[in-house]
Amino acid sequence: MRARVSTSAVGLALALTVSLSACSTGAQEQASPAGGSPSPAATVDTDQLLAEVGLDGRSGQEIVEELERSPEPRPLAVGASVREDHVLVSDGTQEVAVPLPEDAFYVSVAPFVEETHECFYHSLATCRGELAGEEVSVLISDGDGQVLVDETVTTGANGFTGFWLPRGIEGGTIEVTADGLEGSVPLATTPGSPTCVTTLQLAPVEA
Template sequence: MALVALGALVLAGCSPTEEVDPLLQEHGLAGMDGRQIVEHLEATGQARPLPYGASVRETEVLLSEGEHEVAVPLPSGQHYVSIAPYVDVTHDCYYHSLATCQGELVEQPVEVTITSDDGEVLVQEQAVTHPNGFVGFWVPSGTAGTIEVTYEGMAGAVPFTTEDGDPTCITTLQVT
């Protein structure tokens, strides 16, 4: 009898007891890490606003619905910068809301170059803005530099920094 109880105790100690947060489960985000959640929600074609909150902070993505909140960690040493280049219309934004932010240039081809102040090119690529009008990149934390965007022969540039407390949302980049 003692052997059976000991065996049950050993097996129970090896069993996974981690429960999936109901908010993540309900919205199809269970099993995703923070980076995957950000990239999934950024690219979703679901109409904004989403039925829940999702805010990208420096070290976590904060999901909320009513009074319930869950924070999912983001990769250490990386900072998400979501850019909504615009021609005519923009909005104020500091921490990127994956649930409500809507940029002007929806599903448009852009060329993005992100360069650090010491001249290192961190990103240089052709991209297409998502249905929310944003395009996002993971850059090293503790970096300062310039973001340049070209769109249909127009161009614009803004400075950026990725220190603690810096924004994850860039809505000031006008292409002219």
């Protein structure tokens, strides 16, 4: 992880120049990149729209992974919002719902030190976290303490790192450590759970 993550709060405040973008919350739909209201998914040809935005032939899981890993600056040209069982893809005027795996729940995490934003449904197109391109260690456990993820990853250009987890988790935990900092938040993948986690703040490890 770069040195700025372990500097003082004052140094971090001066160094951070990235503007954090709000994602969709549980009470609102993701706005389209063009600022309009996409038409209902049922009235749009899915294959045609995906072809128009360069995502033809992709499954829902492939769309999520490709856009999450995109090195392009946010917002992306195509809109995409991850829900419990589908990803909404929009060209700015129309949107379609592409199914996600029945046995997996996508959770995208943006650990932060100083700045964050509210988020419920992860927007692959607009969400931006504070720590982009940073190496972090992630430990994810279910409610019984079973370890589901234990790996070191590098956050994407959007400051997020995503994981496909089993559905139905209650009382789980996401823990992140990085360069002498650590933090944790509760995890759930039950119906009504968020796909976006922006509440995991990293702080110095207590001796």
